[in-house]
Amino acid sequence: MLSFVLAATLAAAPAPRAATSADTVVHIPRLDALQGVSAFLGRAGQNAALMRPAVWYAELHPFFSLDPSQPDTLSALGIDPTGPITLSLRGGGRVSCTRLTDAKAFQQKAAGMLATLGSTTKEVKPTTSGGVTSVNLPRESGGRVGYALKGQEACAFSSTGGGFVDDGQGQVLLKESVRLVGRAPKADAKLGQLPGVLYVQVPGRGMVVGLDGTGSELRLEGTATKLPLPAFQASGASPYGAMKPEGLLFSRARVAPVGVSQAVGGVRANIQRVCPTCPADQVSSVARAVAERLTGNVLVVVDSVKSRPNLRTTEGRFFAPRQALAAEVTDAAAMKAALAPLAKLPGARALEDGYALDVKGGTVFVRLKGKHVVVGNDEEVARSITSLVGALPAEGAKSPHAVDFTVDPKRLARGLKQVSLMDVVSEQQLAAMFAVGLELGPLLANSEQITGWLDSATGGAHRFSALWTLPATP
Structure with missing residues (x-):
């Protein structure tokens, strides 16, 4: 029975003609x-x-410039508008494989296009060997371009390196194209397990994502084996399950026991960076004691990004997002004892319900409210979350996934605006955020919300999903 199910799954799974050693497919x-x-x-x-x-x-x-929404234009190129296409991106170029309805039309259109790209070769003359017809030409801009064709399958390629000197990548991609058209592709079970009409694979990161959408929604679901995340528990009740999502980012998680230390270690490392004078052994000792007294239920809230923060320093980047983290504890009295050594750290102040740690750039707050410990970098946000978790019902609420999150795209757009060009000049790590804000900021400002979930999978992998929602009407 199991073999029958596996065979049926593979039969239904997509079968990409993917090039070997591809960075992205x-x-x-x-x-x-x-x-x-x-x-x-x-x-x-x-x-x-x-x-x-x-x-x-x-x-x-x-x-070729392809437009899947115009099937007649694909047919005119000899490409099957109902068939598959697989694009493989490699360091030396790319290979794109399509199914044909008219091989002669494809060759004619390709000859016309390739003739405009050749440097010294203006006449495109295909060669045939072993039943495979191929073309391999130099380009005026450098590199080589061509295709391999057999029956109704065609794989086109272009190499990017070498300039006017042939670096051999064109021949490598031609051989790969010949190999791809010469054999039937194998079904990919990883793709078959995901919903979608378009799939993206990043083999080096063990990531596979399926995408689908409508006029107002884009949904993606995927798996990854190398996400820098802890293991999570199976879905179940969370003390934070009934809380209403608010803020730029709102996320609930149920961290597995084996992953609690890793999660706490990330918080410890951030605090250590903004408090370099805090003895590392003392901070680590408190972190270990805290981790031993947590259930794994966690809440993360990023309310907003400060106006005009100093993003050019470590402490400026730490305090830019106004955020707090809450975690359920197994024993409030034991947790209070575990936190007591914080009073001895440089810049520490005792509070009625915890401690404040004054560091360069701001203050870190650690509060204990009932069976919840709250760590925040903003007094207002930390106090608000402490008040909310203190009033939670004891039974909590169930969640279908180990992690769920909600992003307010409008607040995210406002936050990305805080990254300036001068910030990028001073700190190259901010370049990606600046580019996202510049390119996608207006879209985020006109979006409704972004939601998603994440679960642990076998072998240390994670499965995730996200839904980007636009207004119902333009």
């Missing part, structure tokens, strides 16, 4: 099934040029 089982994703990208592109379908689909092929 994009596979679309049916080009005509992208209407939903195209509709979302079309609406999103009204506020972010980067999201426009033409921008993404232009990358699907090395020398």
